[in-house]
Amino acid sequence: MKRLAMTAIGGGALAFGLLTVAGGVAAVDMLTVPTPPSVQTERGGAHPYSFISTIPAQGGGEAPTRWIACDGLTLLVARNGMPANGKEAVRQAAAEISELTGVPVTVEYADTVPAAAAENTIFLQWKAMPSKTNKLEGCDDAETIACTETVTAGFGSGQHIYGANITVYDDKLDSGVLHSTLLHELGHAFGLNHVDSHSELMYPEIAGQAHLGKGDRDALRIAGQFTCPRR
Numbered sequence: 001m002k003r004l005a006m007t008a009i010g011g012g013a014l015a016f017g018l019l020t021v022a023g024g025v026a027a028v029d030m031l032t033v034p035t036p037p038s039v040q041t042e043r044g045g046a047h048p049y050s051f052i053s054t055i056p057a058q059g060g061g062e063a064p065t066r067w068i069a070c071d072g073l074t075l076l077v078a079r080n081g082m083p084a085n086g087k088e089a090v091r092q093a094a095a096e097i098s099e100l101t102g103v104p105v106t107v108e109y110a111d112t113v114p115a116a117a118a119e120n121t122i123f124l125q126w127k128a129m130p131s132k133t134n135k136l137e138g139c140d141d142a143e144t145i146a147c148t149e150t151v152t153a154g155f156g157s158g159q160h161i162y163g164a165n166i167t168v169y170d171d172k173l174d175s176g177v178l179h180s181t182l183l184h185e186l187g188h189a190f191g192l193n194h195v196d197s198h199s200e201l202m203y204p205e206i207a208g209q210a211h212l213g214k215g216d217r218d219a220l221r222i223a224g225q226f227t228c229p230r231r
């Protein structure tokens with residue numbers, strides 16, 4: 001068994017940064033994870049996609065930093081502060097993300113979510129602070145609708161996503177915007193970065209896009225292609 005240390009890229013100032021855990025967390029025992037195969041990690045044109053970070057891949061090239069969620073992921077949703085239309089929006093978004101990534105996402109509820117990250121778990125919490133803009137960036141920005149912090153863990157090229165924390169700040173979103181917002185933030189939780197095309201949900205603003213774009217969908221499929229350790 002190898003010792004695993006929490007590491008991070010970026011910081012809290014980023015909307016969707018891979019977050020440093022202050023002082024680290026208790027070391028976790030972890031199976032050795034094979035290096036994933038190389039894949040395209042950015043694409044431009046009409047349907048762009050991009051990943052927040054990449055790691056050197058088997059046989060050269062790069063692979064996106066991904067979950068290694070061989071038993072699926074848990075989406076743990078706080079009941080506190082959840083808007084009336086929250087439960088249905090969460091159910092729909094989790095189902096869509098599960099289908100595209102091929103990673104089963106099980107939705108669970110608790111009064112509040114823990115402060116520290118948990119392995120293969122995405123936390124979703126709500127803070128009533130209605131936004132004045134349509135922006136989807138900046139965890140420290142009072143005008144954002146929502147943001148995601150992603151915690152990575154690993155050693156060498158085994159770097160992968162360990163946990164994620166989504167905060168939705170606006171409790172007055174209509175169901176369509178809330179659905180789009182949750183898909184955008186779950187995209188970050190799966191390692192996707194912003195793109196500059198407003199036909200994609202990974203555009204850093206709600207700009208009328210109601211559904212995942214082709215680039216979003218392609219990136220989510222890639223995000224689900226992780227290699228499981230042998231057991």
Ligand SMILES: [Zn+2]
Pocket residue numbers: 015016136137184188194204
């Ligand atoms: Zn974003």
